Amino acid sequence: MLKNTVFAFLLVFGLGACQQQATQPTSSAQASTSAAKYYYPGEGDNWKHKKPEEVGLDAALLQQAVEWAKTQETTQIEKDFSxxxxxFGEPLGPLPATRANTNGIILKDGYIVAEWGDTKAADPTYSVAKSFLSTILGLTIDKGMIDDIHDPVAKYVHDGGYNSEHNSKITWEHHARQTSEWQGExxxxxxxFIGKEAFGRGERKPREIQEPGTFYEYNDTRINRFALSLLRLWEKPLPEVLEDEIMDPxxxxxxxxxxxxxxxxxxINGKQMPSVSGGTRWGGGLWISARDEAxxxxxxxxxxxxxxxxxxxxxxxxxxTxxxxxxxxxxxxxxxxxxxxxxxxDAPTTSYAALGAGQNTVWVDPKHDIVIVWRWHDGKQNELFKRVLAAVKE
Known part of the structure; x- marks a missing residue:
């Protein structure tokens, strides 16, 4: 996997509160019990399907939900990304020549109960990548590389990005909540985000910068600063971290x-390393299939x-979450x-999602043991969730 990422990079650009530690089972018996409690898909296509009625779903209602979803092709991102x-403004990274049509997958108890479109197409997922970055932050804390999420980033990163009085106050949590108000380029x-050429329709009006932690703004420049800060700590490309710690397992x-x-x-340490982004706003980003997102x-x-x-x-x-x-x-x-x-x-208040432009959605519903991945749709997530949940038999 990493070879593919590095190859793509070289080909295109020609560039040579403290969190608890992740706990392992205390015994092989406990591990076996935990593994046996839930179904986990195997490698590749070794992912079991179940009929909706086998996992407490109304098959007809679920099919109606899927048929409706198929009609909801996005009108935001053209298939050729034109x-x-x-x-979004002037791109900094590549984009594919084309993308898949709207597609999706629904899991119940870990089993595939519905699937439509090309769920194997590895397309840009835009800001869904931010939830992957969040997970790398979690790994960083789990491994003791950050003592406390409320620590200033400047305690760990000394590349000049947090030298100003304002930026020196920014914590890891501020970055993760998009309240950092980090200033810079x-x-x-x-x-x-001022300038039509750089930011397109996403251009912002000038405003006063607030104290870190006091103002929310969805801001990819600051998220990209966050990604670079994580790279500084790991001292290896974040795609490698994600591959080794999450995607391969x-x-x-x-x-x-x-x-x-x-x-x-x-x-870093005498080696040239790519710093990845938290989305595809300016090209590049995480290109991944609906199946892998599931x-x-x-x-x-x-x-x-x-x-x-x-x-x-x-x-x-x-x-x-x-x-x-x-x-x-x-x-x-x-x-x-x-x-x-x-x-x-119409969804449980305990549900949550990774969301990206286009629209790209990874929705998790612990109450009903459901995961829905829905790609390239027109933004009516609640309508799909409502229809799928209507199929859940009480």
Missing amino acids: TQKDI MWGKKDD IDASETWKWVPYKNSVVE RFGYLFLRNGRWEDKQLVSEQWVKDA TSRGPVGPDYGYLWWLNTEGKAWP
């Missing part, structure tokens, strides 16, 4: 890749455990929440 620059994009395919920008390269969503549904291994701590899963107070929307650590029932009125 609207990209107008929407990353890879040619400024934090203020959950038996993801070999098709995903995290594509950097043409200019997002830094030197595995990632299922890992979170199982509280960070895959078979007999705790890949990311249960505490991190809980913390990342818990509301953090009045600043900003219903948002955890780079995961979208439904705590107040405003995001998806």
Whole structure:
């Protein structure tokens, strides 16, 4: 997998509160019990299907939901990505020549109960990548590389990005909640989002910068700064971290890749390393299939455990998907929440999602043991969730 990512990079650009530690089962008997409790898909296509009625779903209602979803092709991102620059501004990284049509997969108790479209197409997933970055932060804390999420980033990263009085106050949690208010420029994009050429329709009006932690703004420049800070700590490319710690253990395919920008390269320990982005706003980003995203969503549904291994701590899963107070929307650590029932009125308040433009959706519903991945649709997530949940037999 890593070879594919690095090859793509070289080909395109020609560049040579403290969290608890992830706990392992205390005995082989406990591990076996945990692994046996839930179904986990095998490698590749070794993923069992079950008829809806076998897992407590009304087959006719579920099929109606799927047929409706098939009609909801996105109108935002053209198949050839020709609207990209107008929407987001001048790209910094590559984009595919084309993308798949709307597609999706529904899991119940880990089994595939519905699937439509090309769920194996490894397409850009835009800001769904932010929830993957969040998971790398969780791993960083689990492994003791960060003592406390409330620590200033400047305590760990000394590359000049946090030298100013303002930036020195920014904590890891601020980055994860998009309340950092980090000031500066990353890879040619400024934090203020001012300028039609650089930011397209995403251009912002000038405003006063607030104290870190007091103001929410969805801001990819700051997220890219966050990604670089994580790279500084790991001292190896984040795609390698994700592959070793998450994607290989959950038996993801070999098709995903995290594509950097043409200019997002830094030197660490004498080696040139790409720093990846938290989305595809300016090209690049995480290119991944719906099937692999379903595995990632299922890992979170199982509280960070895959078979007999705790890949990311249960505490991190809980913390990342818990509301953090009045600043900003219903948002955890780079995961979208439904705590107040405003995001998806017909879904459980305990459900949460990774969301990206286009629309790209990985929705996790612990109450009903359901994961839904829905790609390239027109943004009516609640309508699909409502239809699928109507199929759940009481």
